[in-house]
Amino acid sequence: NAGVTQTPKFRILKIGQSMTLQCAQDMNHNYMYWYRQDPGMGLKLIYYSVGAGITDKGEVPNGYNVSRSTTEDFPLRLELAAPSQTSVYFCASAVGTGGIQYFGAGTRLSVL
């Protein structure tokens, strides 16, 4: 049972580099989310999607971009990495709004 799969698990970037965090789910969920979590804190919503082709900003979208070309995949793009983007990134999916969210294991990103 794969659920929500995130890759890579760890990454170190230099300031100004770009990368894409991958997220895939095999539960046929329409709703997908990207969160960031700073040490010992709760999660903050970066972007979300309610279905293929539809995305919208969350609480902290600056410095990030997303796309949703298929139901299964929801990649998160960092164009010009900054030290403030050092965090752990979690992807989640849900059947619909108000329901249970299923989380991936996270991507730990350091920007130096």
Add this chain to the structure above:
Amino acid sequence: TQLLEQSPQFLSIQEGENLTVYCNSSSVFSSLQWYRQEPGEGPVLLVTVVTGGEVKKLKRLTFQFGDARKDSSLHITAAQPGDTGLYLCAAYGGATNKLIFGTGTLLAVQP
């Protein structure tokens, strides 16, 4: 901005002790969720409470939703080292009705 404040932020206890974690807000929520997050993993849902005054039990964990649906508590009886983790409350709210997470309570249970 709707906030969910959790207390305490950190808790270190000995195996066998009891503890209570609180989640408070000035806003009313239709439901509230509790998650546990173990090191290196994503949060996993423990329970959803939906009715004011509701009490749910999950083995040694007891969850309560306040009568006014603004607060909730999680009580753990006879804590075990396996209970160690970050406990997060969360509720749907805000203009876009997205899941808002609390500030978290980091629990360490020493053997």
